[in-house]
Amino acid sequence: MRSKTSDQWRSILKSKTWDSPEGEKRIFSILKLSFDELKLPSLKQCFAYCSMFFKDFDIEKDDLIQLWMAQGWLHPCSDKNLEMEDRGNEYFKILLAKSFFQDITKDYAGNVTKCKMHDLVHDLAEHVSKSRNLRSHFSNGEVIGSNLLNFKSLHVLNLYKADIMELPISIGKLKHLRYLNVLKTRIKTFPKSIGQLYNLQTLKIPYHLEEFPKEIANLINLWHVYFGRYMKVPSGILGRLTNLRSLPFLKVGNKTGPGIRELSGLNQLHDNLSIYGLENVGDGEELKANLVEKRHIHKLILGWKLSRPSHYVENDDDVLEGLRPHSSLEFLEIQGFRGIKFPSWLLVANNLKEIKLLGCNNCEGVPVLGHLPNLSCVEIKRMENLTLIGSEFYGDNHVNCGNGSSKEARPLFPALKTLCIEEARNLIEWMEAPTERASVVFPCLEELTLIDCDQLISAPSHFPSLKKLVIENMENGGMPIASILSNQLTTLTHLRLWYVGGPTCLPEGMLENNKNLAHLDIVDCSELTCISPQSQGFEYCCASLSYLRIWDYDVVAL
Template identity: 30%
Template structure:
């Protein structure tokens, strides 16, 4: 104990020295400029001392309980759910009040967007159907937020002025193919493959924009004279739009908008008025009528130089800590006088583990979009996620807590929700700069125009975003002995014709595997490559590998027998662009007992041994030992989505019950796929009866079910394990659904119903009882001719490849036409 106190005293002397010099802001900036590696080592030493002390039985319970680290996980018996709900509500408040004090700018932008096309004159020549409007201001002034608000306003406006509204984050690297893909993803809900040729996606963009009045936001545009050809390609594609279309540009400099032909006066984003800035700050700090809080809040707000991003990050930390002494100390902290200093102050008040996870984000380029699951799993692979005896849940729950903390305090921001429901997040440019500073020399990125020769020796985390990046690394014979992360992502611009398929990919991999013996995370995303890729046997040299992410255009990936020796492996993520590819893997994959996530189509036997498994995207039932449905019995940690194929060979209800699906309480989506053959309908019905999903399931898909009846868990309120909160139901190639029982809980909360390729002659007669249903999609139902009375709650109906129904729904006066008139959005398509 004496030794611990001695070490602590020495460390505190260093901190006291720093604190004593606090009147000089240069000392605070010291933390942002000092070599990150040495500073982090000292900080970790101090934290280790505190941890040792905290675990000492000589410390009183009161002392240990006084800690208020934001990274702590609720102890057993506490309500983690209520805490998470508070965080979600807080984040929602941030989104709902994004534009405090910007009413004048909002009105000015909206007026210019909707003004007649000739009011300001075309952007460059009179034949173009669009004009360019520019917003400019310093980093952190709220340009992107304002543009996003304008987009949301226009989408929700009752008078739809624009047919299409699209948003693309451009950043310092202008890539026309990336902008085209953003446009198509938002207009078709499907993102084109990265391997598609520029000419192909350019044509598709023109087809989608042809004759449409559109609003396109190009966010964070930078002047780049080297990209003039790509800018011309973009503007050429936009020429097909209808007169009155608009391009809204946000940039830090006026000349960025002018480069795209912005002829009219651009809209500056000035500092907020003092009163409005205080309102913004106090909103995030927690509005209070207490005069003392307001007095100190004014003092703090005055130090922040009217920076919106500083108001948000500092304010949210103050909302969490309502002690007057803490507010007073903050008001006297000179580091808040600069925007970067204010962000650093907020960063310092995150939990220690959360800070380390945030610093890791500097590995990725600015504007890079990440999903929560991907980032949390990478943090886990790096050993950044810690649990203790009082923690609830898995490592993923703890990592998600870190993520929520960063999201709550605006270190992350949600930038996109894909059609699939996946949310994408990124960091504000200034916060990314902060991450780079605190990360130090352990992290290095090579962007599109960079060179691997610039990688410093001893670096631990590397992102290579160049074409043929993997091959260049080999040719330069770089020293990667200490590397913990290697991410290679081809960032093909679409105009570079020099990029060729990497035919020697296996040789490149072999070189990397033989040298990356300390690697924890390997992610390789290629736009070009051979159709079949065989991973070299030398992969077993990477004994510490925990996360493997591969995205190739190949049809098949072959993993060697040595792959099953990677005993630390936690996550396998293999995709073929937007789809899963076939993966051939060793029969003894179940030896990898630490596997937590398998996001790939790679069937292997005896999966029941992987009791830590949480993600298993596909399970294929076969008439072979090791592939029985009962293999799922003890995998009760499964979460997210699970697809079960081959249910047609299951022979009884008892066999289906062995899977114990109802026990997998964290599954949110379940796909049950039978097979389109001559299975006995009565047996199939018994099998489905035994496949009762967990009660908290959100999405259910039943495919190719030809049973003679529907299961009791689908129809009866009395079933104890039946889904109680199902929101989406998809039936594909199934026998007709009987009338919906009015006492069924499964349908109470249903918001979306898909009927796909079913040979039904009609929908259930009592559809009006689906009082929560908002979306109804009917596709490929040629036998269906008449609609029943539809629920008043419907907001959208889509009918396609069902010509009899589509024709009558478009025929004014027909009873089908009359039954859909109350629905705001009607998408009725006839087969071409």
């Protein structure tokens, strides 16, 4: 049993053995043995609890861990410095590795977010569950019964999709309640007694609700709160919830609503944080957010309103500079920034893996990024004032070139895999890397996308690992295409050219050099008259081609 890998277990789960009653019994007994091998009683309880979900239900990992936490099964061992949710993640990984979970869904960072249980695994969970735990109530869509509040020891009240318009006024009597989910109900207001649920850890509010219950300010043990984008949150509430681990977003108010200073003490926030309405941040207030102390935040979105009067953009530079995150940040998205320069703290964001710059229309240049060792994805969209991507983009001056006076060449953009530049309509020139570093730039770049860069007339020529090139809506695409598809390129597998003007022929040797080209998609490139001038012929050059589309013009030579 211990020798079986998770892949072997999955193959067993998918086999036809399940189709026979005898085979089903045998597999069930094997699964029972695997369950018995779980050493920790609390881990067995966590597995058995999964029987509370319907068969074939999409189980959200974070929600499941919060439910385990509400039951009190995730208290970490004294010899480990782990929080309850860290222990929950450990348990989830163990159960996943043993194939008790399947059909997983992952997020942008490759982390598991959802899973399901095979029917027989679900049956096992029901079998090993001693009894339906009266500390949990899961709604089946029915109306909440008045006798529910008689269960004073209730820890979990999951009313997801229940046909209810209100909660009982006496809900505050559920003093031990730690988890309350009323998503997708018709509830419009909460009773004031909600503020008496002092042990509540997780609260999920219907997204259609417009008024945030002020009484929630009393729930100082709250770890997770979920609400919709249009919720009107009064000022002074969120700042009191200093134990929060997750917050869907903070929308900074102008005259009403929360101020950015309410983030000051929320240093336990984990994973994702989105801050919108940054045009409403007054001079110096950004420092009160204290983002630099929030070491558990891995993804940060900073958003300004795109359409706003000019007097609302005077302090954008200072605000962004003052919103310096902790150095552990991995994903950064900046939306609607109308300042002129990007923050200096980007120079030392060495753990950054992904950056998106969206609608930063006043910036004339891009940030220095090429020296960042872990950066794997860069997305630049809607930068109207960007005219030049110069040598500073590569970060050459910020790379340690070895010891002392050594001229050892270190790679620029050493981990970058995808680069997208879109709607940079005034971009004219994209310069090569500095001459002494040209041979070590973009060593891992696999996907390059250029869309709506109408005036671009030059691009670099060194992309040693490029597999996918997409160029769309470019009137003067001839020279950039010739440069990118130079004789040095031999790794291309996917080429898409849509609505591109300029080239009359694909660069000589391009098809011949890229023997693994499998996808060639050319649409409405009106000046293109020649695909393959090579003497060997199109069929010889494109032996690996599995998709070909050439549309809306006459091809003179193939």
